[in-house]
Amino acid sequence: MEGPTEPRMRIPERSTNPLRATDSPLLGFKEDPSLEITLEEGQRQLVLYLARHLPKSPAQIWLAGPASQVASELLATAGYSPLPFSPEKASVGLQSSTPTDHRPAGALLFGDFSLPPGSEPTGSRNAENIEARRQQLTTLGLAMEPGGTLVLLDVHHGLDTRPSFASVEVILAETGFSIRRKENLTEGVAWSASLWGTRRPETADRTPLLASNSIASSLSSGKASCHLLVCQLTDFRIRDYRSGDEEKILELFARCFHQHRSQKHWRWQYLSAPGGGPKISLAVQGNEQLAGQYAGYPVSFVRYRGGQQETFASHQVGDTMTRPDIRHIGRGPTSLLCRTARHFYSRHCQSQVAFNYGFNVGNIQRFSMRFLEARKVMPVALWRRSSKDFSVQPSRSDRWLRRTKIQLVEKPNSKWDEFFERVAPQYGFLAQRTARQLQWRYWDRPDFSYFVLAAMERNRLCGWSIFRRQEDTLLWGDCLFDQRHLNLLPMLLTAALESTWAEGVTQIEGWFSDRTDWFAQELVNLGFQRHPEPNDLALMCVPFSAQDPTETMRQSLYYTLGDSDLF
DSSP states (O other), X not given: OOOOOOOOOOOOOOOOOEEOTTSOTTTSOOSSTTSOEEHHHHHHHXXXXXXXXXXXXXXXXXXXXXXXXXXXXXXXXXXXXXXXOOHHHHHHHTTTTSOGGGSOSEEEEEEOOSOOTTOOTTOHHHXXXXXXXXXXXXHHHHTSOTTOEEEEEEEEESSOOHHHHHHHHHHHHHTTEEEEEEEETTTTOOOOOTTTOTTSGGGTTOOOSSOOHHHHHHHHTTOEEEEEEEEEEOSEEEEEOOTTTHHHHHHHHHHHHSOOOOHHHHHHHHTSOTTOOOEEXXXXXXXXXXEEEEEEEEEEEEEEETTEEEEEEEEEEEEXXXXXXXXXXXXXXXXXXXXXXXXXXXXXXXXXXXEEEEEEOHHHHHHHHHHSOOEEEEEOEEEEEESTTOOOOOOHHHHHHHTEEEEEOSSOOHHHHHHHHHHHHHHSEEEOOOHHHHIIIIISOSSOOOEEEEEEETTEEEEEEEEEEETTEEEEXXXXXXXXXXXXXXXXXXXXXXXXXXXXXXXEEEEBOTTSHHHHHHHHHTTOEEEEOTTOOEEEEEEOSSSOOHHHHHHHBOOBGGGSSOO
């Protein structure tokens, strides 16, 4: 986005001292760090740089933060009309009596919007700070011209700025501001505290653009950074789900996907998941008209490596949607889908889960990789074979000697937990398939009925599979087998195809990762062939932890159709 032509500014006469390349750009921004310039020239360059992103002068501009006085003088020389911002003045003088086209078209905020050093994102002190900032930006939005520009110069404490950025992004999204530009103004510049100490005699005549002892300490020790955010005020706010929103969500679902979904199904998916919920971000327009959604539900994964078990929290993302009549608003990172997704990331993912995942078609894959930090893990592996001539009948002596049987399962029990603990290391990396998770996923799910078979030997669980009928196809949706008892898998599939559930089916198909090579080889032995997924579906992953799980997924993830929301 192109900004206005750089305004010319007269520099107030003050005592001058040289700024070195190691000095803080907050005190004096230098586009060429090698130059030695005066403090006043550095301040001028910083305000000039920020003014590039403001509306063209002449224009009224709200100013807030410790730098307001200095910036006001400099902006006034360029033809702007700076107004000191206070929530009281804005709400009383502008909110009700001033026409929207007579309100300031922009705002410049200098502030420390980050988490204080050593604070936790959920701490009471930080919660109060976040609420105060939200109220400030809410009032500022009401006091600005629609579509106005907010330029925020923000300090972030700590070496890991992700929690701090998450806090800022949530506040901006929930108050209607769309982030158009991000820039780290500290990259390649070392910090110096020599010009910060306003109490020191040699710097008493200076007025830093940001003055705070805690900020100075963090900056001088290299444990803080300064960032520029350029935002536009929009008619859309992004917020968390609230009780009662489900009626609007289901209406939007029907409009976007041309399918009816019951409230019972919605409650099962988003309120009853074992990992908790709901985990939903919503875009709302004007008077709470629903405009879009980004949602997911918690799923735990386990990985076995070197005899050790690791557990990963994740979200399975689904039901992402934008109202059809407003899909043209914004492009790429400023689209409503992207803004809603980033709110979901900041609100529900950062520092909370290792990754998000989902199975997406090609156009969403490209969008997610370009704008939502997603990685394409692998194309979906579809395995299919004809149901004709599929029959394995063990001899009576085998049945008697080994006491082997295939039985219909009414519900999982504690034996299924013991079975998962026993066989999961054979698979390497997979979603948890405990009795509680399976009960919720298959037995409690409304609208669908599943057919579950278990292979037993001497009353010991050796494997299980879950099926659903879809027209002339028997969908093999989930499976977990002990590698040492794969000889029972053909018996189980024979029982499934000979059941009344499968009467008249012509084929059996399912998704199975070929990364679990011994299981994929057994599918080949059983006459299954791998086919490209007809809709070009692929497994996608958005990592949030420091250790990106994408490559581990590519090497060793076991997944099935039941790991998606399509079964």
